[in-house]
Structures are given as structure tokens and as C-alpha cells.
Amino acid sequence: MDQIMLLGFGTKGWGGMLLLGMVMTFLVTFTALAIGAVLGALVAWARLSRSRLARFGGEAYTTVFRGVPELLVIYVVYFGGSTVVTSVGQLLGAEGFIGFPSFIAGALAVGVISGSYQAEVYRGAFQAVARGEIEAARSVGMPTLMRFRRIIAPQVMRFALPGLGNVWQLSLKDSALVSVTGLAELMRTSQVAAGSTRQYFLFYIAGGVLYLVMTSLSNQVFDRAEARVARSFRGGLGRG
Amino acid sequence: MPDFPFIFDTMGKLLAALPTTLELFILSISVGGVLACFITWARISPYKLLSLPARGYIFVFRGSPLLIQMFLVYYGLGQFAVVRHSIFWPVLREPFVCAVLGLALCTAGYTAEILRGGLIAVPAQQIEAARACGMSGLLLLRRVIAPIAIRQALPAYSTEIILMMKSTALASLVTVWEVTGVAQRIISQTYRAMDVFLCAAAIYLVLNFVLVKLTGGLEYYLTPHLRARPTSLSAGLRPLPPPAAGDASHG
Amino acid sequence: MKALTGIAVGVLTAAALTVAALPASAKDWKTVVIGTEGGYAPWNLTAADGSLDGFEVELVKDLCARMKVECKLITHDWDSMIPSLNAGKFDVIMDALSISDERKQVIGFTDPYAATPASFAVLKDSELAKQLPMNGEEVKLTGDATHDKDVVEKLRPLLKGKAIGIQAATIYSKFIYDNFKDIADIREYKTAAEHDLDVVTGRIDAAFDDATYFLSAFESPENKDLTLAGPKIGGPVWGEGEAFGVRQSDTDLKAMFDVAIAAALADGTVKKLSLKWFKVDVSP
Numbered sequence: 001m002d003q004i005m006l007l008g009f010g011t012k013g014w015g016g017m018l019l020l021g022m023v024m025t026f027l028v029t030f031t032a033l034a035i036g037a038v039l040g041a042l043v044a045w046a047r048l049s050r051s052r053l054a055r056f057g058g059e060a061y062t063t064v065f066r067g068v069p070e071l072l073v074i075y076v077v078y079f080g081g082s083t084v085v086t087s088v089g090q091l092l093g094a095e096g097f098i099g100f101p102s103f104i105a106g107a108l109a110v111g112v113i114s115g116s117y118q119a120e121v122y123r124g125a126f127q128a129v130a131r132g133e134i135e136a137a138r139s140v141g142m143p144t145l146m147r148f149r150r151i152i153a154p155q156v157m158r159f160a161l162p163g164l165g166n167v168w169q170l171s172l173k174d175s176a177l178v179s180v181t182g183l184a185e186l187m188r189t190s191q192v193a194a195g196s197t198r199q200y201f202l203f204y205i206a207g208g209v210l211y212l213v214m215t216s217l218s219n220q221v222f223d224r225a226e227a228r229v230a231r232s233f234r235g236g237l238g239r240g
Numbered sequence: 241m242p243d244f245p246f247i248f249d250t251m252g253k254l255l256a257a258l259p260t261t262l263e264l265f266i267l268s269i270s271v272g273g274v275l276a277c278f279i280t281w282a283r284i285s286p287y288k289l290l291s292l293p294a295r296g297y298i299f300v301f302r303g304s305p306l307l308i309q310m311f312l313v314y315y316g317l318g319q320f321a322v323v324r325h326s327i328f329w330p331v332l333r334e335p336f337v338c339a340v341l342g343l344a345l346c347t348a349g350y351t352a353e354i355l356r357g358g359l360i361a362v363p364a365q366q367i368e369a370a371r372a373c374g375m376s377g378l379l380l381l382r383r384v385i386a387p388i389a390i391r392q393a394l395p396a397y398s399t400e401i402i403l404m405m406k407s408t409a410l411a412s413l414v415t416v417w418e419v420t421g422v423a424q425r426i427i428s429q430t431y432r433a434m435d436v437f438l439c440a441a442a443i444y445l446v447l448n449f450v451l452v453k454l455t456g457g458l459e460y461y462l463t464p465h466l467r468a469r470p471t472s473l474s475a476g477l478r479p480l481p482p483p484a485a486g487d488a489s490h491g
Numbered sequence: 492m493k494a495l496t497g498i499a500v501g502v503l504t505a506a507a508l509t510v511a512a513l514p515a516s517a518k519d520w521k522t523v524v525i526g527t528e529g530g531y532a533p534w535n536l537t538a539a540d541g542s543l544d545g546f547e548v549e550l551v552k553d554l555c556a557r558m559k560v561e562c563k564l565i566t567h568d569w570d571s572m573i574p575s576l577n578a579g580k581f582d583v584i585m586d587a588l589s590i591s592d593e594r595k596q597v598i599g600f601t602d603p604y605a606a607t608p609a610s611f612a613v614l615k616d617s618e619l620a621k622q623l624p625m626n627g628e629e630v631k632l633t634g635d636a637t638h639d640k641d642v643v644e645k646l647r648p649l650l651k652g653k654a655i656g657i658q659a660a661t662i663y664s665k666f667i668y669d670n671f672k673d674i675a676d677i678r679e680y681k682t683a684a685e686h687d688l689d690v691v692t693g694r695i696d697a698a699f700d701d702a703t704y705f706l707s708a709f710e711s712p713e714n715k716d717l718t719l720a721g722p723k724i725g726g727p728v729w730g731e732g733e734a735f736g737v738r739q740s741d742t743d744l745k746a747m748f749d750v751a752i753a754a755a756l757a758d759g760t761v762k763k764l765s766l767k768w769f770k771v772d773v774s775p
Contacts, residue, residue, distance in 0.1 A: 006539070014539050066399075067448035068441045069406045069420060075437055075571070082578040100578075169302070176305045182526075182567035182575070187305065192566070195530025196537045198711035200684060201319065204311050208304040215303035315685065318692030319713070333694045335678070413685075415656075415678045424570065425679070428660035431597040433574045 003202050006193075014193045014203070021189030022210055028107050028175045028185055033118075033168060035111025040118025047123055058119065065116035070109075070174050077109040078102070078181045106178030106185075114171045121163030125156045158229045165222035169215055176211075186210055243435065250426055250439050254419050258443065261418040264336075264408040268343035269401055275344060276351035283356055294352070301349030306407055310342040314414040339411035347404050354400060358393030359385070391462045398455035402448050419443055520744055522561045525551060526581035529566035533707045533768040534587040537566065546768035547585050550604060553760055557751040573598055576736060582744060584736035587701075589662050591730050599739040601748040604761055606732030606775035608725035609663055610702040611655075612690055612709075615718045619697055622649055623721035631726030634666075642722060643670045650675050653696040656686030662729050663699055687714055703769045732775045 009015040046058030065073065081100040129152055137151045179188035190207030194200045283294035301309065317323050317332060331337050362385050370384045412421025423440040427433050527547065529537040535545040543564055555562035567575055569586065576584050576598060590600045608629065613619040624645045632639040651674045657664045659679040667677055678695055680686040686698040687708055702723050708714050737745050755761050761774045 012539050017539065017541055063449065063452065064445065066402060067445045067452075069409055069444055071409070071420070072437045072441050072444075075433060078571075079433065079574055079578050082580070086579060173305045176307065180568045180571050182565070182571075182580070184566070187307070188568065192528075192530040192537050193539075195528075195682075195684065196532055198532065198684070198708065198713070200688070200713075201312070201316055204308050204316075208308040208312070211305055211308070212300065212303040216299070315688045315692075318688070318694065324692060333692070335694075413681060415680055417679065425659050428570075429593055431573050431594070433571070 003199065006197060006199060006202060007206055014189075014197075017184075017189050017193065018186070018206065018210060021184060021186035022214065024103075024184060025172070025175050025186040026214065028103065028110065028178055028183070029168070029172045031103075031107035032110035032114050032171050032175065035108060036114030036118045036167070036171070039112065039115030040122055043115060043119035044122035044126065047119065048126060062116045062119055065113050070113055071177050071180065073113055074106065074109040074177055074180060077112065078105040081105050081108070102178070102181040102183040106175065106181055106183050110171050110174045110178065113174060114167055117167045117170060118164070121160050121167060122156060124163065125159035126152070128159045129155045161222065161226050161229060165219070165226075168218055168222070172211070172214060172218070246430075246432070247435055247439060250423075250436050253426060254422055254439055254443060257417060257419045257422040260411075260416065261405075261408050261447075264339060264343060264411055264416070264418060265401075265405050267340045268408070269347060269404055271340060271344035272347035272351055272404075275348035276355055279348055279352035280355040280359070283352060284359065298349045298352055301346050302353065306342070306346050306410055307413065309346055310339070310410050310413055313342040313345065314338040335415045339414050339416045342414070343404065343407060343411070346407070347400065350400050350403075351397065354393045354396045355389065357396065358389035358391075361392040362388045387462070391459075394455060394459050394462065398452065398459075401455070402451055405447055405451065406444060520558075520560055520747065522563060523555070523583060523744070524563050524565060524581040525583045525585050526565055526567045526572060526575065527585045528569050528572070531569075531587060533703075535585065546605075546764055547587070549764050549768075550755070550761065551585055553755060553764075554748065554751040557754055558747050560747075573736065576738060582737065582741065583748075587733050588736050589730055590732060590734050591662055594736070597739075598736045599741065599745055600731075601735040601737065601745050602752050603732030603734040603775045604752050604756070605765070605773040606725065606729070607704075607769075607773050608702045608723040609666075609700060609729065610705060610719045610723050611697045611699050611721045612687065612705045612717050613697045613720045614690060614693070615716050617696065619649060619653070620718055620720050624649070625722035626720060628722045630722045630724055632724055632728040633726060634728040636669075639670075639728070642724070646721060647671065647674060650697070652676075654678060654694070656680055656689055656695040656698040658683050658686065658700060661700075663701075666724075666728060667699055683708070687717065690717060703771065703773060706770065 005012055007013060007015055007018075043058045043061050046054040047062070049055060049058075078100065081104075085100050133151055133155075134147065137147045142150065175185060176187035178185055179191065182188070184192075186207060190203045194203040197203070279294050279297055282290040283298065285291050285294075314335070317338075323329060323332065332341075366384055366388070367380070370380050375383060408418055409420035411418050412424065417425070419440055423436050426436050430436070527535045527543065529535055529543055531545075533545055535543060535547045538544050543566070548564065551562060551564070564585075565581055567580065572584055572586060572588075573594070575581065584598070587605075588594070588600075590603060594600070611619070611623060613623070625642070630642050632642060647670075650671055654676040655667055655671065656678050657667050657680070659681060664679065667675075671677065678686075678689075680689070683698075683700050683704055686695065686700070687705075689695045690698050691714065697720070702719060705717075705719055709717055735748055737748070752761075756774055762772050765771065765773045
């Protein structure tokens with residue numbers, strides 16, 4: 001009975017704090033996905049480019065950020081970011097240390113990692129766009145930007161959606177590691193609650209269940225989005 | 241200036257923990273792989289009694305952080321007197337076994353979905369053709385289904401095993417001190433976070449680079465039909481796109 | 492490539508910063524930001540409404556009133572506490588931080604406000620609970636092998652072949668390694684809570700940690716079968732005790748805290764709070 005009270009919303013209940021943690025996890029992951037989308041698009045473009053240097057740079061980015069443990073990237077961004085911001089601040093005449101907000105550090109770190117996975121998703125999706133359609137667009141005289149906007153982008157978005165759903169889930173769980181920067185997201189809130197109440201199993205299980213809630217909700221969103229974009233395409237074979 | 245003697249010393253200590261990381265990795269993907277075959281089989285079964293539990297398994301193990309799974313497997317199971325008095329306890333009380341179990345249970349969920357993706361990609365016509373030739377059962381699986389499914393699943397699986405290599409870091413939660421755990425211990429003794437973590441990063445980068453090359457080589461070996469193309473046809477044309485599935489299907 | 496450049500930039504600026512940061516320390520301390528874990532009961536803990544409480548939280552409120560500064564408490568993860576202090580995220584660490592030589596190389600310490608003994612935790616019905624010598628006795632060790640020999644020699648025969656759990660990279664891990672490594676199986680845990688759980692399951696025979704921590708942990712229903720056994724070991728072997736951590740450059744801040752801590756020790760505030768939270772007096 002006491003345990004149910006601890007998870008509730010009363011004065012002794014951690015329900016409110018855990019929900020806030022969930023909101024924070026969502027915000028970090030969402031910001032990271034946006035940062036990753038920009039980085040991922042750039043890297044995908046580099047990897048598809050004709051320039052050998054750009055291809056090498058793109059490949060190095062994906063190899064490094066998929067190959068290095070996530071925790072390390074978070075540490076480097078968090079502490080590296082602080083020192084960079086502080087020294088820039090000192091150049092501008094500010095005094096002493098300037099902290100690098102945990103939220104920005106966390107979102108940036110998870111975003112950089114997410115970018116390396118998104119790059120692969122975009123690359124695969126671009127390659128799935130039928131060459132003939134691009135050539136047809138060119139032959140009717142569409143300029144580059146219009147071709148991108150009307151022909152390439154809509155199809156890439158459609159082919160990339162299932163992959164993006166996976167990246168979202170991956171980032172959602174990477175965001176749990178941001179707890180080392182002190183950001184009160186779901187994982188850290190669960191740990192603090194466990195340490196303060198000494199109810200370790202209760203709060204670890206509660207944390208796990210809340211992550212499951214988030215993944216199943218986001219699965220539904222992505223499924224709907226896939227169904228929505230699929231409407232404007234002919235039902236292809238094996239694409240279900 | 242970088243402190244080379246310190247970096248050298250740190251590298252030595254981290255490399256001493258490398259065998260533990262590799263053992264965790266190899267054992268967990270092997271056990272997880274076998275488990276995944278059973279789960280996939282149950283998942284695609286027409287019987288709800290089999291497919292529903294498999295769905296549930298995949299949902300739970302893919303949807304929650306490994307840290308929480310590992311904690312519950314190691315510390316949670318031992319809370320039950322039933323488990324402590326069972327015949328499994330002599331095995332389950334060993335931290336290393338629990339670490340492998342935790343990692344294997346998790347990767348099995350992901351691998352099962354990847355295998356299922358590969359199976360879906362096997363064209364029904366090919367199976368029908370094989371049946372028409374009189375193939376069935378294991379022969380059909382070995383000659384037709386498995387080669388095509390494995391080929392399709394390989395890019396996603398390569399991502400999965402790279403993620404597993406990094407996930408072995410969580411074993412230090414259950415007192416198995418592998419590379420990342422040792423790195424964190426050196427940091428809490430010396431507080432030189434950046435130096436130590438960069439050494440650890442270098443080790444993982446090399447390991448994962450080797451994994452990428454190995455799976456890349458295997459993929460090349462398994463897809464002869466995609467590479468040997470007459471030059472006269474492909475001249476001036478871009479190569480055919482590879483299968484549309486992005487290889488980031490880990491989620 | 493980008494990553495390497497990024498890291499190089501980070502390392503270079505870090506190097507530049509250590510030089511640049513020194514003159515900036517002459518600061519007028521009106522507000523002090525204090526970093527704490529908020530999950531290490533009873534030293535510091537978080538209540539369900541998000542507010543902080545615990546021995547250290549009450550103590551620091553008292554100290555800040557004495558220093559006439561405004562204190563802002565923020566919570567942070569234990570693993571990156573010390574680097575975060577040096578990166579400027581907060582000015583003071585308050586997290587049952589023991590003074591040690593290794594830590595002194597990277598941060599500064601105030602005078603200690605607590606010094607706690609350490610002890611073994613075992614299952615109530617285990618043979619160690621009945622047989623460990625000097626049960627409940629307070630002994631002082633110095634960390635010097637010849638001085639500590641008497642006590643260590645009495646413990647060794649009983650710990651032979653046993654599995655002992657310790658928290659990784661604490662002052663206690665060095666003591667256990669130095670004296671029992673050759674006869675016992677030593678396992679390192681990331682947190683104290685985890686070695687408690689493993690004593691309960693019987694994976695390890697004993698855990699060694701801060702006695703005040705154990706006494707508080709035993710109140711949890713999961714740990715109802717645990718008890719302290721053997722001597723309560725205190726003295727210089729654990730260094731000077733628990734203190735606030737500050738940046739080495741902030742000598743003025745250290746001086747302010749030292750005066751306030753001395754006053755709080757003299758008028759019995761520390762003792763009063765200690766009895767409230769630990770039920771024993773931990774003042775140094």
C-alpha cells in the first residue's frame with residue numbers, strides 16, 4: 001500500500017516528479033532528433049557527393065559517432081562545451097566560469113549521435129528514389145531546387161520514415177545517459193527517487209514501464225505517419 | 241601537453257580488461273542469436289498462443305533501457321527466495337553469467353525483429369518455386385529461405401552488434417569490470433576524465449571498425465548478384481540502388 | 492575528422508582555460524552554488540515534491556546563514572561531480588565527500604564537518620555475524636601496517652575465502668584491497684545500495700562501508716535481515732573526514748566555510764543535526 005502511495009500524486013508521491021522526468025526525456029529526445037536531422041542530412045549529402053574529401057568526411061563522421069560509446073560523446077560535449085563557452089566568455093570580458101546548460105549539452109550530444117544514424121537512413125532513402133523519376137523531372141526542365149522540393153524530398157521523407165522511427169527509439173534510450181550531466185530526465189528522477197526512498201525495485205520498474213509507455217506511444221505516431229504518407233503512393237509490392 | 245606516460249599506463253589497464261569485454265560480447269550475441277531464432281519462429285507463427293508472447297517479449301526488451309533490464313535481472317531475480325533455492329542459483333549467483341544473460345535477453349529482442357524483417361523480404365514466389373521442385377522443411381530453409389533472409393538482415397544486424405559491443409559497458413553495473421568500467425574507475429581515482437575516456441574511445445572505435453569491415457565483407461560475399469555487372473551496360477549509368485532498408489533499423 | 496578537430500579544440504581550450512581561470516578567482520561571494528547528489532540518504536536526499544533534505548542540506552543552510560551568503564542548491568550525478576566542479580557548474584560539492592590525497596590533487600577541501608567510522612554488514616543469521624571479533628567496538632586505525640596489524644590479524648582468519656563487497660573507488664576499497672586481497676574475493680560495486688542487495692541475496696558474505704550509511708540503509712524493509720558485525724573502524728585511516736569540495740583557486744571561499752564550520756562545531760549545531768539524521772554523533 002505504501003508503495004502505491006510512493007508512485008501517486010499525493011504529498012509523498014513521486015508521480016508528479018516522474019511525469020516531469022518523462023516530459024524532460026521527451027524534450028531532450030525531440031531536440032536531439034531535430035539537431036540530428038540537420039547533421040544527418042549534411043552527412044548524407046557528403047556521403048553521396050562526388051567529392052572524395054566530402055565522402056571521406058561523411059564516412060568518418062558515421063564511423064566515429066556510431067563506434068564510440070554514447071556516454072563518452074556526452075561527456076566530451078558536456079565538459080568540452082563548458083570549457084569552450086567559458087573561454088569565449090572570457091574573451092568577451094565575462095568573469096569566472098560559465099556553465100554549459102545540461103539540457104543543451106545533452107540534446108547536442110544525443111543529436112550528434114542521432115545524426116550519424118539519420119545520415120544512413122537518408123542515404124538509403126535517397127537511393128531508393130527511382131532514378132527515372134529524377135531524370136524525367138530534369139528532362140521536363142525542372143530546376144534543381146524545384147526537383148528537390150517536388151520529386152526528391154517527398155519520396156525521401158516517405159522512405160526514411162520507418163528508419164526514423166527506429167532512430168527515435170534509439171535516441172529515446174540514449175537520452176537516459178544524459179542523466180550523468182545532472183539533467184532531471186526520467187532515468188535520473190527514477191534513480192534519485194530510488195536512492196531517497198530506498199525503494200530500488202519499485203522505481204526501476206516504474207521507470208522501465210514509463211519508457212515502455214513512451215515507446216509505444218511514439219510507435220503509434222510513426223505508424224500513423226507512415227500510413228498517412230503511404231496514401232499518396234501506389235501500393236507497391238513488398239513495401240507493406 | 242598530453243601526459244604520455246599516464247596515457248600509456250591507462251591504455252595498459254584498459255587493454256587488460258579487453259578480454260572481458262570480448263567474452264561478454266561473443267557470448268551474449270551467440271546466446272542472444274539462438275534465443276532470437278526461437279522468438280522469431282514464435283513471432284511469425286499463425287498461433288496466437290505463440291505469437292502473442294513473442295510480441296510481448298520484443299516490445300518489453302526493445303522498449304526499455306538496458307540499464308534497467310540489467311539491474312532487474314541481476315539484483316531483482318535474487319530477491320525471490322524461490323530463485324535463490326532453485327537449481328539455477330549456483331549459476332545465477334555468478335555476476336558474469338547474469339551480465340551475459342542480461343545482454344543476451346536484450347539483443348534477442350532486437351535480433352528477432354531483424355530476422356523477421358529478413359524473412360518478410362523472401363519473395364513468396366521463390367518459396368513456391370522451391371516447393372514445386374519438391375524441397376521442404378529443413379532443405380527449403382537451408383537452401384532458399386535462410387540465404388536470402390540472412391542477406392537481407394545483415395546490414396541491420398551489423399548495426400545491432402555494434403550497439404551490443406558498446407552495451408557491454410553496462411556489465412560493470414553488476415561488478416563485471418570491462419573496458420568502460422575500468423575507465424570509470426581510473427577516472428574516479430585520478431579525475432582525468434578526458435584522457436581516460438579518449439583512450440577508451442580509441443579501443444571501441446578500433447573494435448567497431450573491425451566489426452564493420454567483417455560484416456561488410458560478409459555482405460559482399462553473400463551478394464554476388466549485385467556486383468558482377470557487365471561493364472557495357474553500367475557505363476555511364478549509376479549503379480543500381482541497394483535494398484531500400486536503411487541499415488539503422490535498430491530501435 | 493570533425494570529431495577529432497572538435498576534441499582537439501576542446502583539449503586546447505581546456506589547457507588555455509586552466510591558465511586563464513586563475514586570476515578570475517578574486518570574486519565577491521554573494522551567492523554560492525552548491526552541487527549535491529540528492530539521493531544519498533541520510534546525508535542528502537530528495538523529497539517527493541522535489542525539495543532537498545538531509546543532514547548536509549540542513550547543515551549548509553545553517554552555514555550559509557552564518558556566512559551571510561545566499562546558497563543555491565542544485566542536484567548533480569555523483570559520477571561527474573568533481574569534473575563538474577572544475578568545469579564551473581557549481582562552486583561547492585556537498586556529497587559526503589571524504590578528504591583524500593588523490594582528490595586533493597584536483598580540488599580543494601574545507602575543514603571536515605563529519606568523520607564517520609566504517610564497518611562490515613552481514614546477514615543476521617550468518618556465521619560472520621556471530622564470529623567476527625570485536626563486535627561493536629570502536630577501534631582507531633592509522634593506515635600504517637604495523638600499527639593496524641593487531642586488528643587486521645584478528646579479522647583475517649574469519650574473512651578467509653569469503654566474498655567482500657565494496658563501493659568502487661572509495662577510501663574503503665583501498666583498505667580492503669591492502670589487507671584482505673590475498674585471502675578474500677573482493678567485488679566492486681558502483682553504489683552502496685548494490686552491495687547491500689547482494690549481501691541479502693547471499694552472492695557476497697559481507698559488505699564494507701560507512702557505518703552511518705549502513706545504519707540508515709538497514710531501516711529499509713529489503714535490508715531487514717542485515718546487521719553490522721565486527722569493529723567500527725575509525726581514525727586517520729579514512730583521512731580527515733567528510734568536507735565540502737571547492738575549486739583549488741577559490742581559497743577565499745574555503746576560508747569562509749572553515750570559519751562557519753568551526754562555529755557550527757563549537758556551538759553544537761553539527762552534533763544536533765547529526766543526532767537527528769544519523770542517531771549518532773559524527774562530528775570530527
